[in-house]
Amino acid sequence: MHRILAITFAALALAFASAQTLTVWVWDINKPALESTIDSFQSMHPGVEVIVEDIGNQNAYDRGLAGCAAGGFGMPDVYLVENNEAEVFWAQFPDCFIDLRDLGASELLPLFPAFKWAELTAGEAIHAIPYDSGPTAIFYRRDLYEQAGIDVNAIETWGDFIAAGQAMNAATDGAVKMGTVAKGADDEWFRMLANQADCFYFDDDASQVTVAQSGCVLALETLKDLYDADVLAVGGWVEQIQLIQNSAAASAFFGSWYGGVIQAEAPDQSGMWGVYLTPALESGGVRASNLGGSALAIPASTAHPELAYDFVVNALANEENQLRILFDYGLTPSLLSLLDSPALDQGVEYFGDQAVWSLILGTLGDVPAVAGTAFFQEAREVMIGVVNTYLDGGFASAQAALDQAARQISQATGLPIAD
């Protein structure tokens, strides 16, 4: 009996040792999206198992940094990194991720836009492969807008959006709001609006603090107008989803990937949603900006670098996989060859058969590029507080709020404030 047990254990141990498994850390909608590429990957590498784990966005960052600090201990084989946070890894742990040129990534360079590579390369080294982008748009409930008598074609500026919100408030007695702002929990609205005005925490080579410049002031004033007009509900990530599920939010302003989140979280609202372009800050202004977007990197601690690389390339540089990820999961591809694809003109059932992807991807060229910085988290922490205080009326003006933010960011990062 004991012998049989021993043999069984030995066989099991052998099986585990020889079975090749790739572990992938992701968050939210990326799990089913990347899982949908496993079949095509396994047709190249039969017998290799792929486990995609949803560990949450902030947690992925926290555990990634902790893993890199521990010399790669406990890291997965493939790691999803958000573009604007990527620079921290390259700066603090240059050896934590494989330089993908060693695996042939140089030939991928022309396949993706330069602005995506900017945050994923350090010097000559390529640390990650571009995955999705986050061109912003307004996702809206057709039925709720119609009930309130709102015509989306008439919404060209944020001022028009506020007017529409007042109509919504009147029609629903304030029960339905035009969007959800993560007041005090994140500064996403500020960043999206500032990006429209070509303003960011730092300048293009991340050497000066530019958050107090005029574009950012205009963005913050616009946010205050929206908040004061009482057209936005207040809530973080989870609360926004609850509001959508309960039809208490008639629209959402986010990067294009949020369409996939809505589809996954509110499947019963299929056909009720639609998309229109981000309103301009001023009449005739830019109706595009970007929030988020991510990339796949391969930790240097992986036992299977070639397999991991093949998985990444198959998922991200394969048109068929990227089109499916776009249409089934709403993640906007960075693959340039897809931008002219006639497939983008297809209507999407969830969005009332609107051809939302050609609409959203059509804005990519208008998105002002933003440089990466290793100080993203510091600046964001400061801005979350300052935006919150400003919305609560704690500063005399947006300029005063941003001057204060610039001083704090400068103190935390050591970078000078731009004139």
Added chain:
Amino acid sequence: MTTTPLRPRRPRLRLAPYLFLTPFLAAFAVFWVWPIGYSLFLSFVNTRTRPWRFDPGFNWGRLVNDSAFWDAFGNTMLILALQVPLMLALAVALAMAFDSDLLRLKGFYRFAFFAPLVLGAVPYSAVFRLIFNADFGVLNYGLGALGLPTVRWLFESTPALVTIMIALTWRWTGYNAIILLSGLQSIPRALYEAARIDGASAWQQFWGITLPLLRPVLLFTFVLSTIGTLQLFTEPWLITNTGPGGATETLVTYLYKQGFRSFNFGYASAIAYAVAITAALFSILQIRLVGGRDNG
């Protein structure tokens, strides 16, 4: 006369106790002494960007001028000044109720009030987030049903801090009450009988007997709660996410962000030492003020 020379005592025997202590001492050195020493060193190193540079005034200078740090310090002190005394007053009342001869099912109540501590911090925080949810939470539903105005608990500064204090009180009052109960039970009953014979009212008995004799245990819970508050992390991290806009940032959540979000270990170490110094000062102060007369 012959003298037998004294046998030298075998010194090897003396090693034995130290050998027995070695496993502990090794663990203590690796997991306590070294990190404590190394983080003191790190607090004098500029670790903001690579390569790290020794720069003694860098982190401590930033600490003095960092408004975010002082905001976190202020939040922590506010919780310490408001929540801890309130909770301990409640705990004393609760302990006296547990001790009362009038109460039936004592075991059940003692367990029920201790139970919050048995529950894991993560599910408890998730439930509090739901209860305090502005739009669909049961608390606002109840306020609305009573005709009272609803509150955006988690997204406005003062309500968020109040939420944290309520959560802390819910979690720790029973724990402190159980500790205080042990103090109550060590007070000789004869004292109360004597007081009653002398005609002292219940209120006079409380001020004249219960509170003075409870002082050492009360001091113990006070010091524990103070240190716990200075190390407060779980509730602001999981319930309010330190928001809105840092309104519930505490010293330790700020330390964590500096250490593990920004990877600025030097500055995080300086914050850690600031917390430790504050905790030591408070403990000394409390023992001087409240406990000193016991020894005199």
